[in-house]
Amino acid sequence: MFALVLIAVVAALFGASAQSSTYFLALIVPITLGVSTSEALYTALLPVFTGATRPPRALLAGALRIAVPLTLAATAAYVGVLLAVSPERLAVWLAFAPVLGATALNGVYAAHLTADRRYSLAILRVPLATAIALVFVAAVLPAWRSTTALALGVSLGQLATLAVLALRSRDAPAGETTRTVGTRSLLASSSTVFTASLVGGQLVILVERFLAAGLVAGAVALLAFARGVALLPVMFAQALGGGIFPAATERFEALERESLARLALTGLRLSLLAGLVSTAFVVICRNELVQIAFQRHAFDAADARETATLVAIFAASLTGVSAAAAGAKVLFALGRRGLVLSISAATIAAYVTAAVVLRHLHGLDGVATAFTVSTAAGGLASLVALGLVLGLRRGQVLREWVLAPAALAAAFAAGALAVWLPIESDHRSFAAALGTAASAGIAGVAVLAAAIRVANGLEYSLVRRVLRRA
Numbered sequence: 001m002f003a004l005v006l007i008a009v010v011a012a013l014f015g016a017s018a019q020s021s022t023y024f025l026a027l028i029v030p031i032t033l034g035v036s037t038s039e040a041l042y043t044a045l046l047p048v049f050t051g052a053t054r055p056p057r058a059l060l061a062g063a064l065r066i067a068v069p070l071t072l073a074a075t076a077a078y079v080g081v082l083l084a085v086s087p088e089r090l091a092v093w094l095a096f097a098p099v100l101g102a103t104a105l106n107g108v109y110a111a112h113l114t115a116d117r118r119y120s121l122a123i124l125r126v127p128l129a130t131a132i133a134l135v136f137v138a139a140v141l142p143a144w145r146s147t148t149a150l151a152l153g154v155s156l157g158q159l160a161t162l163a164v165l166a167l168r169s170r171d172a173p174a175g176e177t178t179r180t181v182g183t184r185s186l187l188a189s190s191s192t193v194f195t196a197s198l199v200g201g202q203l204v205i206l207v208e209r210f211l212a213a214g215l216v217a218g219a220v221a222l223l224a225f226a227r228g229v230a231l232l233p234v235m236f237a238q239a240l241g242g243g244i245f246p247a248a249t250e251r252f253e254a255l256e257r258e259s260l261a262r263l264a265l266t267g268l269r270l271s272l273l274a275g276l277v278s279t280a281f282v283v284i285c286r287n288e289l290v291q292i293a294f295q296r297h298a299f300d301a302a303d304a305r306e307t308a309t310l311v312a313i314f315a316a317s318l319t320g321v322s323a324a325a326a327g328a329k330v331l332f333a334l335g336r337r338g339l340v341l342s343i344s345a346a347t348i349a350a351y352v353t354a355a356v357v358l359r360h361l362h363g364l365d366g367v368a369t370a371f372t373v374s375t376a377a378g379g380l381a382s383l384v385a386l387g388l389v390l391g392l393r394r395g396q397v398l399r400e401w402v403l404a405p406a407a408l409a410a411a412f413a414a415g416a417l418a419v420w421l422p423i424e425s426d427h428r429s430f431a432a433a434l435g436t437a438a439s440a441g442i443a444g445v446a447v448l449a450a451a452i453r454v455a456n457g458l459e460y461s462l463v464r465r466v467l468r469r470a
Contacts (some may be wrong), residue, residue: 016218036108233278276409320379327382415447
């Protein structure tokens, strides 16, 4: 949500312009490299840090002795490339450079804190960084209205978050340990995850933005605005995947295969349900959501119409993205990193092929459609691979991952449409758009809750369990 607010600030100040497009282009490169490195270090180090006792500081120090020089060298190399190439608005590109190293090192501390079962600190690193960025932006924008100021805020947020995680990790015990972090083993373990994360995640957005840069002015910004609204619900699948990964790792190391299969079935079912429900809501209320998030000041009605179209296209990818996000985490926990890499490589190949063709045929809409097509294929491949690896029965997979989520999502869509259709119109105010979207969402959730109660299945048992614990 904080990230969406930051995107809305860019939209309000600069609209769909060359300035905002440069901002999103300059952001995506260090974010792509930083997030992929962070994911690689987190995934490689979590099994090392996980043990019968709390992970000691000595083990964390060993990991940092390898990770810090690596990330500093990568950041310095990136700055060197920028200075050599000297892109337009170089100051914005340079202001984003610290994001690369800080984001990567945050992954090391997140793995240590997760192994120490301090989950909230590890998970909250992303919203904390964005919140700090928003505070900085709010303080400096009145005097310095520039995309460079926004870029500095993002970098400051990552650096401040790194400092917080480092400070809190000092609470770990200083005890001795027989476990070590070797340079060769860490690089070998993390390189596959880095490649898989890069190819299957942010690299698609990187390619997408550079393909869009050659189209109309502001095309990159329009894609970024649409993604900010349409793909926000993916945070549920990412959070669920983040929770599944340590649990799946523990079960895999303990050879608890049956428990692991149940965990995978439950986690993927919830991810797919969330993806389908989110798709229905975003497609139905796309115009209202764009008006609520962006339509003010420099972002005019024409920008809103084009963004709403892109939102509808991107929303169709939510289920595939959710399946891939949660499925990849379980496959990583099972040690099938090569399999994830293969699926990710096939997905990016499908995206590039489709994007080049559809860009020529349909312009900006074609670039967005290519993402939806490729993520659907990637999500399906992840589900098939996970089912085969775990030895799940076809009937079980069909019931848990297709029929049940689809039926419940259809119930939500019916409830949302029943309210949205009678009141849908060109809303003249923010309050009217917000009221329409909220009413449709509440109605959809009410019908979904009724369907869950009538079905009396997995979702209902989980809700009851949560309420009893509360």
